[in-house]
Amino acid sequence: MKKQILSILGGAALLAAPMGLNAQMLINGAGSTFDYPAFTKWFEAYKQIDPDVRFNYQSIGSGGGQQQLLHQTVDFGASDAPMTDEMMARAPGKILHIPVVVGGEAICYNLPGNPKLKLDPDTLVNIYLGNITKWNDPKIAALNPDVNLPDLPVIVVHRSDGSGTTFIFCDYLCSVSPVWADTVGKNTSVKWPVGLGGKGNEGVAGQIRQLSGAIGYVELAYALQNHMTYAQMKNAAGNYLYPTLETVSAALATAKVPDDFRFSMVNAPGDNSYPIAGASWVLIYQHFKDPARGQKLVAFLKWAVTDGQKLSEQLDYAPLPENVQQRVVKLLDTVQ
Amino acid sequence: MSEMAVTQNDLRVAPAARAPGDEVFKWLTLVMALSIFALIILIGWELFEGSKVALHRFGWHFLVTKDWDPVNEKFGALVFIYGTLVTSAIALLIAVPISIATAVYLTELAPLWLRQPLVIFIELLAAVPSVILGVWGIFVMIPFLRDHVFPLLQKWFGFLPLFQGPIYGVSMLAGGIIVSIMCIPIITSVSREILRSVPGLQREAAYALGATRWEVTRIAVLSYAKKGLYGAVILGLGRALGETMAVTMVIGNTPQIVASLFAPGYTLASVIANEFTEATGRVYLSALFELGLVLLGVTVLVNIGAQLLLKTFAGPTVKPQH
Numbered sequence: 001m002k003k004q005i006l007s008i009l010g011g012a013a014l015l016a017a018p019m020g021l022n023a024q025m026l027i028n029g030a031g032s033t034f035d036y037p038a039f040t041k042w043f044e045a046y047k048q049i050d051p052d053v054r055f056n057y058q059s060i061g062s063g064g065g066q067q068q069l070l071h072q073t074v075d076f077g078a079s080d081a082p083m084t085d086e087m088m089a090r091a092p093g094k095i096l097h098i099p100v101v102v103g104g105e106a107i108c109y110n111l112p113g114n115p116k117l118k119l120d121p122d123t124l125v126n127i128y129l130g131n132i133t134k135w136n137d138p139k140i141a142a143l144n145p146d147v148n149l150p151d152l153p154v155i156v157v158h159r160s161d162g163s164g165t166t167f168i169f170c171d172y173l174c175s176v177s178p179v180w181a182d183t184v185g186k187n188t189s190v191k192w193p194v195g196l197g198g199k200g201n202e203g204v205a206g207q208i209r210q211l212s213g214a215i216g217y218v219e220l221a222y223a224l225q226n227h228m229t230y231a232q233m234k235n236a237a238g239n240y241l242y243p244t245l246e247t248v249s250a251a252l253a254t255a256k257v258p259d260d261f262r263f264s265m266v267n268a269p270g271d272n273s274y275p276i277a278g279a280s281w282v283l284i285y286q287h288f289k290d291p292a293r294g295q296k297l298v299a300f301l302k303w304a305v306t307d308g309q310k311l312s313e314q315l316d317y318a319p320l321p322e323n324v325q326q327r328v329v330k331l332l333d334t335v336q
Numbered sequence: 337m338s339e340m341a342v343t344q345n346d347l348r349v350a351p352a353a354r355a356p357g358d359e360v361f362k363w364l365t366l367v368m369a370l371s372i373f374a375l376i377i378l379i380g381w382e383l384f385e386g387s388k389v390a391l392h393r394f395g396w397h398f399l400v401t402k403d404w405d406p407v408n409e410k411f412g413a414l415v416f417i418y419g420t421l422v423t424s425a426i427a428l429l430i431a432v433p434i435s436i437a438t439a440v441y442l443t444e445l446a447p448l449w450l451r452q453p454l455v456i457f458i459e460l461l462a463a464v465p466s467v468i469l470g471v472w473g474i475f476v477m478i479p480f481l482r483d484h485v486f487p488l489l490q491k492w493f494g495f496l497p498l499f500q501g502p503i504y505g506v507s508m509l510a511g512g513i514i515v516s517i518m519c520i521p522i523i524t525s526v527s528r529e530i531l532r533s534v535p536g537l538q539r540e541a542a543y544a545l546g547a548t549r550w551e552v553t554r555i556a557v558l559s560y561a562k563k564g565l566y567g568a569v570i571l572g573l574g575r576a577l578g579e580t581m582a583v584t585m586v587i588g589n590t591p592q593i594v595a596s597l598f599a600p601g602y603t604l605a606s607v608i609a610n611e612f613t614e615a616t617g618r619v620y621l622s623a624l625f626e627l628g629l630v631l632l633g634v635t636v637l638v639n640i641g642a643q644l645l646l647k648t649f650a651g652p653t654v655k656p657q658h
Contacts, residue, residue, distance in 0.1 A: 033613075061613025063621075080614075087616065155504065160589030160606075162406075162614030185407035188614040196506055196600050197589025199610060206474045210482075211504060 027297055030058040031065020031078030034164050034219070035280050038101050038312040039078075042304050045311055049303060053296045062164055062188065069095070069283050075297055077283040080164020081188060082262035094286040096335065097261040098301055098328060102318040104248035104277040105169055106223035106230035109215040110208050111135065115147040120234035121176035121267070121275070127154055127215060128173060129180065130194035135213060150213075157207045157216030160197025162188035168278035169217045172266040176275075217276070220248065221316035235275045236267050247274035248318035257324060261331065277318070287336050298335050305329065380632055386625030389618055398626060404591045404607070406615070411623035413630045415591040419508060419601035420634060423583060424576040426512025426597070431519040431576075432569055438520075439527035444553055455528070462521035470585030473514045478505040478586060481513070486598060501596040504588065508601040511587035515579050519572035526571055530564035531557060566646050570639060577635050580605040604631040 029039070036059035043055040060068075062079035069077035070091055082097055107119060123139050126132045132139060136149040159166045170186035184190050198204035201222040208214040208228070220243045223230055232240040241247050254270030257263045267275045282301060288294025305328045309319040320328070384391075390398065394411060401412020438458070442451055482505035493499045534557050542556035558565070580603075588600020589610060604627050615621050 063612075063614045063616045066616055081616075084616070153502070160584065161610040162612075164614070187407045188616070189406045189611050191403070191405035191407065192590075195590070196504060197602075197610075199584050199589070203474070203585060207506065210474075210479055 025053050025293060025296055026056055027053060027076070027293065027300075028056050028058075028074045029065075029076040029078060029282075030060050030068045030074045031283070032062045032080045032164060032280050033059040034080050034103065035059075035078045035101055035282075037315050038308075038317055041311050041315060042300075042308050045308070046300055046303065050296070050299065053300065055300075061162070063162070066283065069285075075284070075288075075293060078280065079283060080278065080280045081167045082281060083283065091285075096284050096286050096331060098282040098284065098305070098332065099261055099263075099279040099320065099324065100282050100301070100304055101312055102248055102252050102265070102277060102279045102320060104220035104243040104245075104251075104274050104318060105165060105172075105217045106220050106228065106243045107215065107233060107276070108205065108208050108218050108223055108228045108230045110210075110212055110229070111152070112150055112212060114229050115144070115149075117147065117231040118143045118234070118240045119231045121172075124233075125173050125177040125180050128156060128158075128193070128195070129183075130156070152213035155207075155211050155214040156192075156195030157198055157204050157211075157214050158192055158195050159200070159204055159217075161199050161203075163200075164188065164278065164280065165201070165217065165219055166190065168266065169276060171264050171278065172276045175264070175267045220245075220277075220318075224316050233275055235271075235273050236269050237271045237273070239271055241272065241274050243274045243276070245313060245316065245318045247272055248277045249321050251275070251277050252279065252318070252324055253321035257327070259331075261328070284335065286334065291336065294335055298332050302329055302332050305332075380629070383625055383629040383632060387622050387629050389622035390626040391622075393619060394623075394626075398623075399630070402591075402593065406611070406617070406620050409617065409619045411619070411626075413604070413627055415593055416602055416604040416607055416627060417630065417634060418593050419511075419587070419591075420577060420603040420605070420631070421638075422508050422597075422601065423511040423515055423587065423603055424573060424638075426509060427515035427519050427576040428569065428573060430513065430516035431523055431572055434516075435520050435523035435568075435572070436527050436565060438524045439531050440553055440557070442524075442528050443531040444557065445549075455525075458521050458524050461517070462525070466518065466579065466582040467585075469514060469517065470582035473510065473582060473586040477514065478510055481505060481510055490598070497595040498597050501594070501598050503598050504600065506586055506588035506600050507598045508587060509597040511583045511601065511603070512597075514582045514586050515576045518579055518582065519575050522575055523568050523572040526568035527561075527565055530561045530568065533564075534560050563646070566642070570642050573638065573642065574635065577638065578605055578631070580609045584609055604628075604634070 036057065039055070039057050043057070046053070062081060065077035065079050066083055066087060068074045070087070072092065078100075083095060088095055107124065109117065111117075120143060123132065123143060126139065133154055135152045135154055141149055167186055167188050170180070170184065170190055173184070174181040174186050184193065196207055198207045198216070201219050204216045205218050205222065205226060205228060208216050208218075218228065230243065232242050234240050250270055251268040251273035252265050254273050255263060255265035255268040261281070263279070265277055265279060284297065305320055306325050309325070313319050390411065394401070398411065398413055399417070400414055401410070402414050403410040403412050404415065405411070442454060446454065482503055486503045486505075486509070489499050490503065538556040538560055539552055542552040547555065583603055584606040587602065587606060589602050589606060590600040591602045591607070592599065608624055608627055612624050615624055
């Protein structure tokens with residue numbers, strides 16, 4: 001009898017194995033749209049490394065990612081902004097923040113003749129506060145003595161959809177201007193003093209392209225892939241830098257990163273650190289209900305923050321610097 | 337409407353033997369009809385549940401507050417209500433004359449061989465997804481409006497506050513225009529069906545009295561079909577109030593109340609679509625839910641208002657004589 005059952009089970013296993021469906025583990029995630037291209041690339045490549053695990057990621061936005069993690073309907077969330085203490089307090093367990101990708105933001109503009117511009121934090125804040133309204137304003141002119149600036153009105157463009165890009169941009173403005181911090185603040189959407197709202201990177205970029213005199217912030221990857229004109233920004237060390245994958249990575253290497261990884265990397269110190277950049281995090285519980293799942297996910301995340309960074313770099317995400325990679329791997333070792 | 341009432345009465349008078357199938361059919365259709373009510377009530381209830389936090393916190397002030405500040409958690413719906421009403425009004429002002437004129441042409445004037453192809457084109461327009469229209473709006477319509485149409489409007493009507501101020505292209509007017517494009521197929525199709533249902537006898541009688549083509553259309557067709565045409569417009573209005581994607585892409589998404597139609601604005605549906613995915617705070621999310629509730633309320637009120645307007649201004653309709 002026992003033998004019979006065993007042989008039946010064995011037969012079933014043989015049948016199931018080639019189909020592969022039953023043996024596979026499906027890990028569910030949800031959250032940030034910013035991460036989505038990187039995840040897609042990683043999931044595809046990871047099939048070669050561990051064929052037993054499959055991923056399902058819904059890019060429903062950072063807010064949705066955090067909510068679903070809190071309600072434990074997903075194995076991991078992904079968010080462009082770290083969770084607030086208030087949100088963390090509502091979680092049933094301890095949540096870890098795992099930085100997985102880093103991106104910069106380019107300050108794009110549209111001026112006749114496409115001049116190369118330099119901007120400093122003070123000028124940028126005053127443009128977004130509505131205090132600088134003309135391109136030939138003395139403040140802009142002082143930074144760009146070689147450029148013949150036109151007498152055009154400055155048209156400010158910002159994101160209209162709630163987005164991590166806005167959070168990082170406002171985080172930067174808060175860090176360089178107490179006035180901005182007091183009157184506007186930072187969030188995924190804010191009450192803008194001036195300007196037009198465009199939906200998504202493409203909406204902002206579209207308005208900048210079409211309106212002579214427009215200025216706006218766009219994800220670096222989008223700006224690079226669409227060959228937009230963007231400014232050199234003055235960083236904390238006083239150097240003017242273009243956003244590139246190197247200068248954004250350099251910013252994270254020198255930024256102050258606390259042990260819980262809920263860091264902000266805007267206006268980072270260091271000669272070669274581009275000032276407007278931010279990370280996106282995978283959010284997981286430190287204690288998994290199902291340890292087998294936890295192990296598989298942790299193994300994937302360890303791979304993603306080390307070897308996987310070369311793949312995400314192809315998509316114009318800045319790679320995590322070496323020192324951060326090592327610390328993240330250590331943090332992942334604490335998952336049970 | 338009145339025609340329908342007449343036929344229903346006729347049916348009731350007809351003393352047909354009631355088969356059990358008829359009873360089943362009656363109850364089945366009743367259930368179907370009630371399911372629509374149930375759905376609306378369920379949606380309303382869910383929105384109410386979701387917006388409790390905001391309702392409790394802001395009360396009625398939510399409806400009259402202009403602020404929308406997610407950082408300091410100060411929320412109000414006034415600017416979005418304004419934007420929604422303005423874009424819908426613009427949309428109807430443009431769409432109604434075009435649609436009804438098209439419907440009249442299609443049923444009364446167009447040569448027979450042309451009617452079907454035109455109808456197919458109109459129905460194709462209805463099938464264009466709104467996000468596609470929005471992209472077309474950004475890259476084709478907006479530059480055209482900004483460089484050619486808006487400056488002319490400003491030149492001719494610049495004395496009106498409606499057409500003053502800087503021109504960015506993205507604006508409430510652009511939002512209204514894109515919505516009008518989406519309303520046109522609906523209003524046209526429904527109007528066409530209504531005009532087609534006008535009995536041929538009506539027209540022949542008017543011709544017999546020596547009426548010209550325009551007079552026949554005006555007296556015998558349009559005034560006969562008046563109520564049905566209002567219904568078509570209300571259907572279009574429903575579409576206009578709730579349109580989201582295409583409007584978001586061309587309206588400029590700036591929460592403000594200004595007289596100028598060239599200024600960017602914001603609508604209820606747009607702000608929900610824009611901010612819902614990334615909203616994290618409890619009050620913030622709840623305020624977005626409340627915007628949904630407000631949109632539902634505005635839709636209901638505008639519809640009731642339109643019906644009342646019909647009752648008072650439409651006057652006595654020409655009673656069909658059978």
